[in-house]
Amino acid sequence: MTPADAGKATLDPSPGSVAAQGSSAATDASETHEKPVRPMRADARRNYDKILATARIVFTERGTDSSLDEIAKRAGVGPGTLYRHFPTRAALVDALMQDWTDRVAADADAAIATGQPAREMLLGWFEHFIDHITLHRGAASKICAAMDDPASPMYRKCRVMGDANRRVIEHLDARGELRTGVDPANVMRLVSGVASVADTSHAELDVRPMLEVVVDGIVRA
Amino acid sequence: MTPADAGKATLDPSPGSVAAQGSSAATDASETHEKPVRPMRADARRNYDKILATARIVFTERGTDSSLDEIAKRAGVGPGTLYRHFPTRAALVDALMQDWTDRVAADADAAIATGQPAREMLLGWFEHFIDHITLHRGAASKICAAMDDPASPMYRKCRVMGDANRRVIEHLDARGELRTGVDPANVMRLVSGVASVADTSHAELDVRPMLEVVVDGIVRA
DNA sequence: CCACAATACGGAGACAGTCTCCGTTTCCGC
DNA sequence: GCGGAAACGGAGACTGTCTCCGTATTGTGG
Known part of the structure; x- marks a missing residue:
């Protein structure tokens, strides 16, 4: 569409790799037998990128339930x-997610690096996390659903985000600042739930108070 | 798009009462001018009931996103x-909700009546609440959305459930067992969020651990 | 008990979105 | 350039939402 994106080319979902269309979970058969994965044809790649760029715009404008035909x-x-x-x-949402899974992972490490006390660190991390996954309306609830559904194309990236969260939780746990028996996966679900509620809600509601409850339920009394 | 928002007509098949379609959600203009609310015609009521009964079955079988034409x-x-x-x-979901709003309200009072300590009481109440609103798949997230949207047909009944929750929270607060500044509305959102996550999730996940976090975040340390 | 206005019915069909099939076009290695 | 593989794109099948309006049902006043 706009000439801008043709040039900027939000290329390369993953460094050096070629977009694989089969989202089969078993793709890293890197040792047994290399698939003759030939590079994408030029026109294919061009269209792939154009679609992705357009989807990003449309999803931002109208949310992740916009008509796919319209995006096309x-x-x-x-x-x-x-x-x-x-x-x-x-699959389309998943491709778009690549951006933020990276950022989310970075945020988690940044949060840990601050060395703040548990309460502040968690609050900050959760808020950043929610900011990212509510970027496109409707995404949060899709993530909630994909999180525990290995069949979903998004499952992989949910795991990446889940790992980021686990790092934060385990870090604080190692510092002895959390209650015993805090399960990172459950925390993840809970925070995604908050994101989902905020996203679905018609009112612009502040997630902070809800996050405070969650955090208070996690940190050692 | 559709003139959906113009729709009102939350018919109220409460015991003994006759459904009145004119009753706008915004006003009970009961004093200024009585609407000449005439009883529903026999065939209309018959169909109304048949639709409702069928919807209950279909929504139970396939969730609240089933085809409406099929229900018809x-x-x-x-x-x-x-x-x-x-x-x-x-509006259809709303009509079906009548059943449980009653039961939910009763559950809240029953919970209070047990006189249990805060933690147990809340856990029990939340679990019952979630059981009810996840009766039909997809309902929980619709309730999340309606809760803060006065334009939704379901808003009224969300308030009834919100009031039930408020009673429990305020009761415990009066007993001094809660942290300061606990907002019932936020608790409601949080618990509905948990319900929504559980409902959307592909895995059959146990809400208990999540509820425990929430409860721990609410009760006085 | 009948006529007739008000009320409700129901289904054809307009519209929108998803997704596929397959004839045509484009690419790339030789 | 040429030829076959790869990719394109759009017509159209299909499903679901929702409306319009001719027809049928109801219940009331004569």
Whole structure:
């Protein structure tokens, strides 16, 4: 669509890798037998990128439930092309998620690096996390659903975010600042739940008070 | 889009009362001018009931996102009839909610009556609450959305449930067992969020651990 | 008990979104 | 350049939402 994105090219989902269309979970068969993974054809890559750039815009404007055909149209490709690259909506959201999973992981480490007391650290981390996953309306609840569904294309990236969270929790736990028996996975669900509520809610509600309750339920009394 | 928001007509099949479609959500203009609320015609009431009964079955079987046309078909009425009685899906869910709002309110009072310590009482109450609002798949997140949206047909009943929750919280607060500054509305959102996560999740996950965190965040340390 | 206005019915069909199939076009290695 | 593999794109099948309006039902006043 706009000439801008053609040039900037939000390329390369992962460094040096070629976009693989089969989101099969078993893809790292790197040792047994290398698939003859040939690089994407030039036009394919061009369309892939155009679709992704357009999706980012449309999802930001109207949320992750926007019409996919419209995204295709605005990207200047046929519906068939969109569905070939992204067989499901989740696959498309997933491709977009790449950006933030990186940032989320970085945020977690940054939070740990601050060395703040548990309460402040958690509050900060949770707020950043929520900011990221509510970037596109509707994304938070999709993440909630994917988190415990290995069949979802987004499952992998949910794990990355889950790992980031686990690092923070375990760090604080090692410092002895948490209650006993805090399960990182549950914390993750809880915080995503808060994100989801905030995202779905018609009112612009502040997540802070809810997060405070969660944090108080986690830190050692 | 649709003139959905114009819809009101939350019919109230409460015992003995006759459904009145004119009753706008905004005003009980009961004093200025009585609407000539005439009783529903026999065939109308018959269909209304049939639709509701069918919806209860279908929503239980396949969740609250099932096709409305299918409900109409299975109820043996035309789509037009369904949409006349229930202009939006929310209106239909709302009508079904009547059952549980009553039960939820009763549960809250029962919880208070037990006189248990805060932790047990809250845990019990929250679990009952979640059991009710996750009866039909998809309902929990709709309730989350309606809770802070006065325009939703379900808003009224969300308030009833919110009031029930407030009673429990305030009771415990009066007993001095809660932290200072606990906001019932936020607790409600949080617990509904947990319900929503559990409901959306593909895995059958236990809400207990999450509720424990919330409860620990609420009760006095 | 009948006529007839008000009320409700129901289904055809407009509309929107998802997703696929397959004839056509584009790319890239030779 | 040429040829086959890879990718395109759009017509259209399908599903679900929601409306319009001719027809049927109801219950009331004569």
